[in-house]
Amino acid sequence: MRERKLPLRTVLQNFINHVDTLEVKRTGGDDIYEQQFQELKLLTESLKGKPDYCCLEGEKDVNRRKNRYKDILPYMNTTAVDFTYLKQT
Numbered sequence: 437m438r439e440r441k442l443p444l445r446t447v448l449q450n451f452i453n454h455v456d457t458l459e460v461k462r463t464g465g466d467d468i469y470e471q472q473f474q475e476l477k478l479l480t481e482s483l484k485g486k487p488d489y490c491c492l493e494g495e496k497d498v499n500r501r502k503n504r505y506k507d508i509l510p511y512m513n514t515t516a517v518d519f520t521y522l523k524q525t
Contacts, residue, residue, distance in 0.1 A: 483511075 442450075458468045483489040493499055494509030503509060 461468045484491065489511040491509035491511050494503055494511075
């Protein structure tokens with residue numbers, strides 16, 4: 437069964453509502469932006485140890501200059517595979 441996609445207007449309105457909620461809380465003294473950033477940072481660190489999310493290829497010196505961003509590396513599930521090499525082996 438296919439999932440139905442939400443209309444773009446709904447997605448954008450949900451996002452705007454979320455930002456408005458964060459702003460209200462921020463002005464009330466709770467910095468939810470910082471809290472969410474720290475949660476994402478912790479999640480990223482925890483995923484680095486898992487085999488599906490390791491970044492060994494992106495960390496290699498030969499590949500460093502190919503990375504678009506210095507602090508964002510591709511994990512193994514997103515790297516391209518050279519099928520010509522696989523066919524030869």
